Amino acid sequence: MELRVFFYITIIVAFSGMGCKSAKSSHAANSSPIAVSSDFDSGSIDTLWESKPNFLSGWPIHWKQKSSSDDQYYWFYFKLNNVVNKDITITLDSLAGIYRGGPHLIYTKATQPVYSYDQKNWDRIADVKYDTKLHTLTFRNLFTRDSVWIAYAHPFSYGQESALIDSISGKPFLTIETLGTTQQRRNIHLLTVTDTSIPDAGKKVVFITTLQHAGEYCGGYVVSGLLNFLLSDDENAAIARKTTIYKIIPMMNPDGIFHGITRFNGNYEDLNQEWDDDFTDTLHLPVEPEAACVKKWIRGWRSSGRHIDLALDIHSQGQQGAMNLLHTPEGMLADLTPHFNKYWPVKYIPMEFSGSLNDCLAKEFHISSGTFEIPQSRIKNEAYLTIDDYYNYGKGIGLGITDYFLKNR
Known part of the structure; x- marks a missing residue:
């Protein structure tokens, strides 16, 4: 049985009961x-x-x-x-x-x-x-x-990530590795999807991350939909596997998610402010282990002569948003959203967040990168989004990326 430690105790007078978990x-x-x-x-x-x-x-x-x-x-x-x-x-x-x-x-x-x-x-x-x-x-x-x-919105728990990995483990075209562990010894998984019968030379490399922020759970369903598509018999998935190497982290913050923490990891830090800590920021040092193991992998991947052509980090605006957004540093990936819009609605917004993964990938590693912000409510005044909608968004990401690279070959 896992030990669960919590640091909030609320005492309510009269008949209120105890707080915490x-x-x-x-x-x-x-x-x-x-x-x-x-x-x-x-x-x-x-x-x-x-x-x-x-x-x-x-x-x-x-x-x-x-x-x-x-x-x-x-x-x-x-x-x-x-x-x-x-x-x-x-x-x-x-x-x-x-x-x-x-x-x-x-x-x-x-x-x-x-x-x-x-x-x-x-x-x-x-x-x-x-x-x-x-x-x-x-x-x-x-x-x-x-x-x-x-x-608050559709949960995607730590156990659901484990079940997802178990359900696809052993499938053709998929390899699973562990990049590192959190402070509470939960694994950060990296899933690779590609057709290994085709040489890697000439393939595009796409890096997908999600669930940095506990509470923004729709990203778990989006990545599930992407993986289900990429590993399917769909002829478009076969094209994607032949032309692309997908590197996918389905859960960046398993500690925060397991404990039901809003946004932060198990150390009560916002991971998406931690990506510059190891080279510009002295306030937060040392860098959080979730970010550190991913940066170590990126540096190792690149030092072996490999590249990353596109990186996308999946987040949510909570229920206050009313549109799917893709925000990037100014001028980066402005031509990508039309390809997504064939399959699901996305609006392009130039925007930067210091310390974010998106900012780090673009500025430190010079990788074309963007961040999705997906509502947990609805798009404009349409029907409220469902888990199936998020699955379809994931498939749409795979289709849109293939279109984008085929057009830009």
């Missing part, structure tokens, strides 16, 4: 009080209690970045028991944080949490109200089974 209802008058828990892979809630029958109040954990004032709060994922045929109202407050020293407000009136009775099939909770002054989200739903899981 598990909170219990205190409403004794109800013959079947609602029980709240989050002591599972990717689970997270600070305090949540039944303040009156079928009404729960509380807030998510505010995770503090170790080396700055950043305060990330938005991810929640908890389980309710004793809810069959109950019309439940939940209010979460303290929904305001800090990112890179400024206000971070990621909830909106369009935020729709998800719920599941089996942690596989997820539906949206559509009865939602957000108070922009109090930063409070209230949502209501009638549940038809005794137990239900509720999350």
